[in-house]
Structures are given as structure tokens and as C-alpha cells.
Amino acid sequence: MLQVDYGSKPFQGHNTPFYYYDMDLLQRTLHSAAEASRRYGIKIHYAMKANSEQRILEAVATAGFGVDSVSGNEILEACRCGFDPSGIFFAGVGKTDSEIDIALSKGIGAFNCESVEELEIIAGRAAAHGLVAPVQIRVNPGVDAHTHKYVTTGLAENKFGVASVDFERAAAFVKGAPSLRFVGLQFHVGSQILDVEEVFRDECYRAAELVDFFEERGLRVSSIDMGGGLGVDYEDPDENPVPDFETWFRTIDRYLPRRIDQEVHVEPGRALVAQCGSLISRVVYVKKGVGRNFLILDGGMNNLIRPALYGAYHKIENLTAHYVREDEEKSCVYDVVGPICESADVFATGRQLRRSLRGDLVAIRSAGAYGSVMSSAYNMRGFAGAVFSDQTV
Numbered sequence: 001m002l003q004v005d006y007g008s009k010p011f012q013g014h015n016t017p018f019y020y021y022d023m024d025l026l027q028r029t030l031h032s033a034a035e036a037s038r039r040y041g042i043k044i045h046y047a048m049k050a051n052s053e054q055r056i057l058e059a060v061a062t063a064g065f066g067v068d069s070v071s072g073n074e075i076l077e078a079c080r081c082g083f084d085p086s087g088i089f090f091a092g093v094g095k096t097d098s099e100i101d102i103a104l105s106k107g108i109g110a111f112n113c114e115s116v117e118e119l120e121i122i123a124g125r126a127a128a129h130g131l132v133a134p135v136q137i138r139v140n141p142g143v144d145a146h147t148h149k150y151v152t153t154g155l156a157e158n159k160f161g162v163a164s165v166d167f168e169r170a171a172a173f174v175k176g177a178p179s180l181r182f183v184g185l186q187f188h189v190g191s192q193i194l195d196v197e198e199v200f201r202d203e204c205y206r207a208a209e210l211v212d213f214f215e216e217r218g219l220r221v222s223s224i225d226m227g228g229g230l231g232v233d234y235e236d237p238d239e240n241p242v243p244d245f246e247t248w249f250r251t252i253d254r255y256l257p258r259r260i261d262q263e264v265h266v267e268p269g270r271a272l273v274a275q276c277g278s279l280i281s282r283v284v285y286v287k288k289g290v291g292r293n294f295l296i297l298d299g300g301m302n303n304l305i306r307p308a309l310y311g312a313y314h315k316i317e318n319l320t321a322h323y324v325r326e327d328e329e330k331s332c333v334y335d336v337v338g339p340i341c342e343s344a345d346v347f348a349t350g351r352q353l354r355r356s357l358r359g360d361l362v363a364i365r366s367a368g369a370y371g372s373v374m375s376s377a378y379n380m381r382g383f384a385g386a387v388f389s390d391q392t393v
């Protein structure tokens with residue numbers, strides 16, 4: 001059950017829906033990741049696309065991590081929240097000219113380049129400004145992440161990264177471009193990876209081959225960026241609140257050969273922030289349908305789209321029944337839905353929950369990553385605000 005420190009009446013006085021962040025859990029997660037990264041000499045760049053709340057960015061910056069950004073606005077926000085520009089990577093298949101200029105002017109650590117076409121544009125813009133752009137080439141490793149097709153990125157048919165047919169061309173272009181400084185290679189196979197040892201071992205094998213390929217062509221690979229993807233336990237967030245960074249980094253350390261002068265980087269998003277966030281929503285109606293009961297919430301797919309978009313599972317809890325009524329015994333089976341005029345606006349079907357009444361507060365757990373950032377104003381519903389556990393109410 002979500003732990004809340006508001007006595008017997010949690011979250012009174014807050015407008016629903018809102019995102020609630022357990023800042024203590026965030027700190028424990030950052031600490032665990034930082035410890036493991038120190039043990040194995042691996043540098044962490046937080047994939048801020050997962051959650052760009054200012055308080056969260058500040059906490060991650062204070063932990064000493066860098067950032068994996070995917071837009072000019074993310075770069076500007078990371079700088080504003082205290083990240084050192086030299087620790088910022090800039091990824092994405094569609095970097096615009098103005099975003100490239102922002103990155104150049106801030107002096108970021110590296111552009112993660114996704115095509116030869118993009119390398120050409122970055123080289124041109126850097127030259128025009130009299131600058132040299134640090135670049136990592138994102139290589140499509142062709143490794144199956146065994147995850148949802150919408151979050152698999154490392155297969156040959158995905159739009160991401162330079163495909164193997166273009167490796168020669170990319171290497172030759174970077175070598176011959178005086179306004180580019182080759183830093184290294186970047187990989188990313190997918191997201192919500194649970195077969196940690198197997199998938200990341202395969203990624204390491206493939207990365208080692210590709211490092212050799214580029215070095216044989218006279219490019220010194222001083223940085224190897226293994227991407228993100230470590231999964232979290234959506235089924236049981238209380239049992240596994242902090243993901244297993246140790247196994248991830250140990251696997252990389254074991255299977256990725258590296259010289260003393262080579263840095264290894266990773267870009268976790270979800271693993272750092274998913275478990276600390278919950279979407280708190282109020283029951284508007286308990287509706288008796290044909291052969292089923294609907295729990296209709298005031299939060300919907302506009303606030304958290306993961307169930308509608310990916311069929312993603314999120315644990316759901318009735319906080320009022322637990323904290324206020326202590327309604328332990330009585331439970332019912334509900335379809336938990338939002339108010340949006342779309343059949344896909346469903347958080348869960350046939351879910352056993354404590355008996356729920358109109359006005360109850362419900363927590364949708366593990367929503368700290370790809371929750372708020374993917375929300376929309378569909379149906380002209382407002383955006384959910386943020387409440388932090390260390391704020392006084």
C-alpha cells in the first residue's frame with residue numbers, strides 16, 4: 001500500500017487528480033544507483049524524458065548524474081535545474097537546426113547522432129559557429145529486448161540509430177569532418193527490460209564488436225554509452241521499490257571489454273523515477289454496468305496514457321478504504337476507467353479492489369516515469385499537478 005504521511009485522512013485539501021512523489025524513495029533509488037555506478041565505474045545520465053518535474057531534476061542533479069536529453073527544451077531545463085552541460089547528451093532522430101544551436105551554445109557533452117544526414121547538418125552548423133561538436137554515433141545493435149513492441153528500439157526495422165549498411169559511410173564522414181570530434185558509440189535496445197542479464201549481455205557482445213569495427217577504421221572510441229532500459233516491478237512496487245542497478249552494472253562490467261581510457265555510460269529513465277510516483281485520483285461514480293462494476297475516476301488517459309497505449313499494468317489501491325474506513329475485508333471486482341470519451345480510457349479491467357465509494361481516493365502506482373510527461377489536455381481536462389511527500393500540507 002502506498003505509504004502516506006498525512007495521518008488518517010490522506011491528501012485532504014488537494015485537487016484531484018494529481019501526481020504524488022515519494023521523495024524519500026526517490027533519494028533511496030538515486031543513492032542505490034549512485035553506489036552501484038561507483039562500484040563499477042559506470043556514469044549515469046538520467047533520461048529526463050521519463051519525468052522532467054523540476055524537483056526531480058534537482059534531486060538527480062544533486063546526486064551527481066548527467067542527463068540524456070531529447071530536445072532543445074530539455075537541454076535548457078537541465079541547465080536551469082543545475083546539471084553541468086558537459087554531462088548532457090543530446091539524442092533523438094529529429095534534432096532541428098535551432099535545437100542543435102542550443103546544444104552547441106551550451107557546450108553539451110555529446111550529440112548522440114542517429115543518421116549520416118544528421119552528422120552532416122551538425123558538422124555544418126558547428127563549422128558555421130566556429131565550433132567543434134562532440135559526437136557519439138548511435139548504432140542500432142540489432143538486439144531483441146524481449147519487451148513491448150512500442151518500446152523496442154534496437155531492432156533493424158526501428159527508426160533509431162545508424163543502420164549497419166551505413167556504418168562505413170558514418171565512420172568515413174566523421175573522420176573527414178574537422179568540425180566534429182568523435183567521442184564514441186551509443187546503444188539502446190529498449191525499455192522495461194526484465195531479462196536483465198540476458199539482454200544486456202547480448203548488448204555488450206554486440207557493442208564490443210562494433211567498438212572494434214569503428215576503431216579499425218581509425219576512430220578512437222573513448223566513450224561507450226549502453227543506453228537505458230532497466231525495468232521496474234509494476235506488479236508489486238512495495239516488494240521491489242528500488243530496481244536492481246547492481247545486476248545491470250555487474251552484467252555490463254562482466255561482458256563489455258573496455259580499456260582503462262574508455263568510459264562507460266548508461267541512460268536510465270524509468271528505473272530512477274517510476275516507483276516514486278503515483279497518480280492520485282478520486283472516484284466520481286461507482287457505476288453498475290451489465291455484468292460488471294465500473295469505478296469511474298476523475299483522472300483518465302489524458303493524465304496517464306500507459307494502460308491505453310501499451311496495455312500497461314499499474315497496481316491500483318483504494319487509499320480511503322485503507323486509511324479512512326479501514327475496510328480490510330470487503331472487496332469487489334471493478335473495471336477502473338477514466339472520464340475521457342474514448343473506449344481505450346481504461347486503467348484496469350476485472351481488478352479486485354477494496355469496496356469503493358463515490359469520493360474515495362485511488363492511487364495508481366508506479367506512475368513516476370512516462371506518466372505526467374505524456375499527459376495531454378484532451379477533452380479540455382486540466383493537467384494533473386504535483387505533490388511532493390516532503391511538502392507540508
Ligand code: LLP
Pocket residue numbers: 047050068091151153188190191192227228229230267268269270271306310369370
Ligand atoms: N536512452 C534512449 C536512447 C531512449 O530512447 C530511452 C527511452 C532511454 C534511454 C530511457 O529508457 P528507460 O531507462 O526509461 O527504459 N513511454 C514508454 C517508454 C518509452 C521509452 C523511450 N526511450 C513507456 O511508458 O513505457
